[in-house]
Amino acid sequence: MSRSVWKGPFVDSYVLKKxxxxxxxxxxxxxxxxxxxxxxxxxxxxxxxxxxxGHKHIPVNVSEEMIGQKFGEYSPTRTYYGHAADKKAxxx
Amino acid sequence: MSDExxxxxxxxxxxxxxxxxxxxxFCADPYDIENYNPLTTQDGTRSFTLALIRPMKNGFVAxxxxxETKEQADALKGTQxxxxxxxxxxxxxxxxxxxDLTGLAVYDTGGAELxxxxxxxxxxxxxxxxxxxxxxxxxxxxxxxxAVVPTVDLDAGRIVADPPEGxx
Numbered sequence: 141m142s143r144s145v146w147k148g149p150f151v152d153s154y155v156l157k158k159x160x161x162x163x164x165x166x167x168x169x170x171x172x173x174x175x176x177x178x179x180x181x182x183x184x185x186x187x188x189x190x191x192x193x194g195h196k197h198i199p200v201n202v203s204e205e206m207i208g209q210k211f212g213e214y215s216p217t218r219t220y221y222g223h224a225a226d227k228k229a230x231x232x
Numbered sequence: 233m234s235d236e237x238x239x240x241x242x243x244x245x246x247x248x249x250x251x252x253x254x255x256x257x258f259c260a261d262p263y264d265i266e267n268y269n270p271l272t273t274q275d276g277t278r279s280f281t282l283a284l285i286r287p288m289k290n291g292f293v294a295x296x297x298x299x300e301t302k303e304q305a306d307a308l309k310g311t312q313x314x315x316x317x318x319x320x321x322x323x324x325x326x327x328x329x330x331x332d333l334t335g336l337a338v339y340d341t342g343g344a345e346l347x348x349x350x351x352x353x354x355x356x357x358x359x360x361x362x363x364x365x366x367x368x369x370x371x372x373x374x375x376x377x378x379a380v381v382p383t384v385d386l387d388a389g390r391i392v393a394d395p396p397e398g399x400x
Contacts, residue, residue: 170398170399172398188396199373200357213356223239224238224239224330224351225238226260226268226329228329228330229359230326232358
């Protein structure tokens with residue numbers, strides 16, 4: 141069952157505070173968070189979060205397409221390297 | 233760089249009784265493996281011309297020109313298929329093959345060495361360089377963006393990074 145709309149998106153309050161502080165300071169820093177369950181809000185776009193995966197903090201650059209998803213979706217808890225083959229990395 | 237061999241797939245066994253093979257593709261678009269013909273073994277002693285017949289679970293059914301019987305196909309089980317680096321298409325500026333980035337030395341803007349690229353990963357929030365710190369087994373993930381990685385010099389084998397605070 142999906143979450144009731146009247147409740148609004150869930151975000152741990154400390155994530156909001158940290159994001160607000162980072163935005164006000166204007167410094168280029170990784171905001172370390174442990175809250176994988178928090179929803180990505182529009183005010184997080186452009187910030188870089190370090191989302192804990194149980195082992196280390198994975199950098200997550202928040203973009204518009206990620207709004208509404210949870211932070212944990214971008215920080216996998218299992219390592220799988222696979223083969224590089226012809227895979228490409230694009231510098232944005 | 234052109235002599236470098238890149239693993240693009242593997243033969244996982246025979247299929248049927250007429251000499252067809254099961255092939256796994258490691259390419260970004262699995263069908264692209266056919267474009268890198270002829271494929272070779274890592275030492276380059278054997279060459280294979282691959283024709284994909286149809287997709288199947290975990291790979292393709294493929295016909296290899298040099299393989300005519302089921303026994304020959306069985307004997308190739310586990311063989312990795314390699315393409316030469318110069319067979320891969322040229323990429324536009326600011327796009328790089330994972331295999332080109334892996335192994336490059338990473339320096340900060342002051343010229344101090346931060347480590348070497350161990351792998352490139354993408355978990356859905358942009359590409360990340362996994363940098364292995366010198367003399368340690370620990371790794372650090374660095375976002376592969378213009379702001380954080382302003383310079384990638386493939387010829388010199390170096391990357392200049394300006395990592396955000398709290399990353400290293």
